[in-house]
Amino acid sequence: MKVAKQSSDKKLTLIDVAVAAGVSAITVSRVINQPEKVSEALRQQVQKAIDMLGYIPNQYASSLASSKSKVIGVSIPSLSNVVFTDVLRGVYDVMGTAGYKVLLVDTHYSPLEEEKMIRTLLSQSPEGLIITGGDQTRTCHNLLQKSRVPVVQIMELLNEPLDMNIGFSHWQAGYDVVTHLMEEGYERIGFIAARMDPRAQQRMLGFKKALENAGKSWKNFIVTTPEPSSIAVGGELFKSLLASTDGTVDAVFCVNDDLALGALFESQRMNINVPGDLAICGFNDIEASRFVNPSLTSVQVNRYEMGVKAAEMIIDRLNGKMDQPKVVDMGYQIKRRQSSTNR
Amino acid sequence: MKVAKQSSDKKLTLIDVAVAAGVSAITVSRVINQPEKVSEALRQQVQKAIDMLGYIPNQYASSLASSKSKVIGVSIPSLSNVVFTDVLRGVYDVMGTAGYKVLLVDTHYSPLEEEKMIRTLLSQSPEGLIITGGDQTRTCHNLLQKSRVPVVQIMELLNEPLDMNIGFSHWQAGYDVVTHLMEEGYERIGFIAARMDPRAQQRMLGFKKALENAGKSWKNFIVTTPEPSSIAVGGELFKSLLASTDGTVDAVFCVNDDLALGALFESQRMNINVPGDLAICGFNDIEASRFVNPSLTSVQVNRYEMGVKAAEMIIDRLNGKMDQPKVVDMGYQIKRRQSSTNR
DNA sequence: TTGTACGCGTTATCAA
DNA sequence: TTGATAACGCGTACAA
Numbered sequence: 169m170k171v172a173k174q175s176s177d178k179k180l181t182l183i184d185v186a187v188a189a190g191v192s193a194i195t196v197s198r199v200i201n202q203p204e205k206v207s208e209a210l211r212q213q214v215q216k217a218i219d220m221l222g223y224i225p226n227q228y229a230s231s232l233a234s235s236k237s238k239v240i241g242v243s244i245p246s247l248s249n250v251v252f253t254d255v256l257r258g259v260y261d262v263m264g265t266a267g268y269k270v271l272l273v274d275t276h277y278s279p280l281e282e283e284k285m286i287r288t289l290l291s292q293s294p295e296g297l298i299i300t301g302g303d304q305t306r307t308c309h310n311l312l313q314k315s316r317v318p319v320v321q322i323m324e325l326l327n328e329p330l331d332m333n334i335g336f337s338h339w340q341a342g343y344d345v346v347t348h349l350m351e352e353g354y355e356r357i358g359f360i361a362a363r364m365d366p367r368a369q370q371r372m373l374g375f376k377k378a379l380e381n382a383g384k385s386w387k388n389f390i391v392t393t394p395e396p397s398s399i400a401v402g403g404e405l406f407k408s409l410l411a412s413t414d415g416t417v418d419a420v421f422c423v424n425d426d427l428a429l430g431a432l433f434e435s436q437r438m439n440i441n442v443p444g445d446l447a448i449c450g451f452n453d454i455e456a457s458r459f460v461n462p463s464l465t466s467v468q469v470n471r472y473e474m475g476v477k478a479a480e481m482i483i484d485r486l487n488g489k490m491d492q493p494k495v496v497d498m499g500y501q502i503k504r505r506q507s508s509t510n511r
Numbered sequence: 512m513k514v515a516k517q518s519s520d521k522k523l524t525l526i527d528v529a530v531a532a533g534v535s536a537i538t539v540s541r542v543i544n545q546p547e548k549v550s551e552a553l554r555q556q557v558q559k560a561i562d563m564l565g566y567i568p569n570q571y572a573s574s575l576a577s578s579k580s581k582v583i584g585v586s587i588p589s590l591s592n593v594v595f596t597d598v599l600r601g602v603y604d605v606m607g608t609a610g611y612k613v614l615l616v617d618t619h620y621s622p623l624e625e626e627k628m629i630r631t632l633l634s635q636s637p638e639g640l641i642i643t644g645g646d647q648t649r650t651c652h653n654l655l656q657k658s659r660v661p662v663v664q665i666m667e668l669l670n671e672p673l674d675m676n677i678g679f680s681h682w683q684a685g686y687d688v689v690t691h692l693m694e695e696g697y698e699r700i701g702f703i704a705a706r707m708d709p710r711a712q713q714r715m716l717g718f719k720k721a722l723e724n725a726g727k728s729w730k731n732f733i734v735t736t737p738e739p740s741s742i743a744v745g746g747e748l749f750k751s752l753l754a755s756t757d758g759t760v761d762a763v764f765c766v767n768d769d770l771a772l773g774a775l776f777e778s779q780r781m782n783i784n785v786p787g788d789l790a791i792c793g794f795n796d797i798e799a800s801r802f803v804n805p806s807l808t809s810v811q812v813n814r815y816e817m818g819v820k821a822a823e824m825i826i827d828r829l830n831g832k833m834d835q836p837k838v839v840d841m842g843y844q845i846k847r848r849q850s851s852t853n854r
Numbered sequence: 855t856t857g858t859a860c861g862c863g864t865t866a867t868c869a870a
Numbered sequence: 871t872t873g874a875t876a877a878c879g880c881g882t883a884c885a886a
Binding site: 179222224225226227228229231232237247248250253254256257260264269270271272273274287288290291292293310311314315398399400403426429430433436437455456458459460461 | 565567568569570571572574575578580590591593596597599600603607612613614615616617630631633634635636653654657658741742743746769772773776779780798799801802803804
Binding site for chain 1: 878879880881882
């Protein structure tokens with residue numbers, strides 16, 4: 169026997185609302201999705217029933233029927249890196265107001281895990297995908313291409329984007345940092361990096377090339393570790409660099425600001441004068457870099473805006489605007505601060 | 512005319528795979544979801560077809576039919592606050608390995624927005640929900656209760672949890688910080704805070720109570736702003752506090768580490784000796800606090816573990832383990848460092 | 855403006 | 871172990 173208790177265990181459906189409001193199911197559907205197509209009177213009547221019952225539409229049924237998921241998949245390598253969460257904020261803010269849900273996955277910097285995660289995302293029939301960088305597995309690229317879902321690859325400029333692409337040249341930024349240091353008169357420039365993603369690799373290649381172009385060797389002046397980046401690791405790497413260069417290094421390019429802060433704090437403890445005896449340069453320009461003493465030279469990128477733009481690129485595509493550029497260079501800016509100037 | 516091209520535009524379905532493998536749809540379904548119920552031979556045959564076609568199941572159809580979404584909803588106030596992303600990592604790591612997808616929403620610290628977001632989450636038929644704190648709207652609480660979805664409220668201990676709850680007492684932590692400062696001999700203790708969420712409020716109440724219990728007044732010793740927290744704002748608030756106390760303040764309890772770093776960096780620029788002339792104490796114990804010079808006293812909480820535990824509480828519930836505790840006190844620890852000791 | 859019939863892709867149920 | 875059939879809850883297409 170079917171009893172229509174208000175707080176029954178059964179899930180509320182369109183039909184329950186329809187019965188309560190004395191209309192048909194499709195009318196309730198319209199009140200929710202295309203209210204302008206329902207007369208004022210009925211709309212209110214139905215809305216009242218919806219509120220009274222506390223009805224919440226079943227998104228699965230809706231998506232299945234309409235083949236519209238209103239879901240955007242996002243894949244980032246790490247949740248604990250402000251670089252990615254900054255971009256995420258931009259994505260969320262745009263997607264949220266545009267009525268899209270964001271399904272976020274964390275790949276832990278592993279292409280294999282990323283492939284698994286992207287399978288997960290695809291099984292949700294996302295209308296768009298925002299993924300980080302270009303080092304996906306071959307299988308993953310195939311899946312993405314076959315899916316025909318709009319994809320934006322973010323964070324770096326790629327040689328062969330799958331579809332759309334927004335980022336900047338990490339290679340050039342690395343090159344420019346070294347150039348800046350040399351212009352400031354530093355001559356023995358070291359490089360420290362922790363677990364390197366493809367973007368960190370690019371920065372390092374830019375670093376090497378700049379030194380080579382200046383006729384310098386980087387032998388013994390690069391110290392890395394497979395550990396993840398942190399302030400602690402930055403301090404350790406810095407000490408290693410000092411050791412491997414017999415203390416002759418006079419500038420350190422740190423592949424990110426966490427490492428740079430670690431190097432700076434460590435040099436403070438060692439009574440090394442920054443920038444007098446040593447220049448330090450970071451990457452990403454997190455807030456602390458601007459306020460620490462001495463303030464830290466770093467490479468600034470508009471990450472939030474990158475997220476916003478990536479989201480907009482997806483939305484434009486979904487709205488049929490096919491004339492938009494598929495590749496966007498966000499650029500970057502070297503913020504010259506005390507740690508590498510005023511020598 | 513229906514043609515079965517391999518790279519047709521039509522989406523692949525179970526049936527396409529079934530046809531390719533020469534079995535029925537339900538068998539393909541079983542290969543994917545309950546492989547042990549299919550004979551070895553058929554399983555391989557079907558798996559080959561799946562791989563060849565690059566079939567990806569439609570999660571909406573699956574969820575609709577099984578009324579299992581394998582989705583967990585998570586609601587946090589901010590994506591740009593490491594406090595929440597730390598917890599998130601724990602949630603993602605556990606949920607990921609348990610085969611759940613995480614639908615994450617950002618409420619921007621607004622209960623109204625949160626209500627909207629939680630509606631969104633509920634429309635995805637989540638099997639569990641992890642939400643931040645207890646200041647949801649009345650309507651939101653009703654929705655949650657009606658939904659009968661397992662809910663864990665995180666970050667703080669609540670008087671009346673909706674369901675499950677994990678966190679710690681921010682009030683007590685605030686009280687303890689002040690006690691610590693007084694034990695170290697500081698007597699004129701100030702408090703600075705930016706836009707305060709309920710947890711920051713609790714810390715402030717603990718601060719006030721501790722001063723009152725010591726027979727002290729906090730008049731003029733509290734400076735706040737509705738802006739969001741940042742290092743920059745920390746510096747500003749610190750200067751305001753100096754002004755409002757005529758420079759007599761000898762210790763500052765900052766409601767979080769960002770503000771504390773701002774206060775510290777600012778006092779360095781003003782040549783104020785920390786901890787000699789001034790103690791600084793933060794909250795959350797982010798990594799920088801441990802490494803900055805002088806190192807910063809702060810309140811440490813195992814946020815990652817909190818996320819892990821919250822996820823496990825949901826999963827236990829889903830697995831029918833009803834005997835688990837519904838409230839978990841994560842506790843906290845005051846990390847006494849240079850900024851408030853060695854006076 | 856409102857309603858009817860049907861299909862979306864999968865799984866539960868039951869039967870073979 | 872495998873398969874046929876009927877849901878799942880909603881939206882589309884079309885009709886009234």
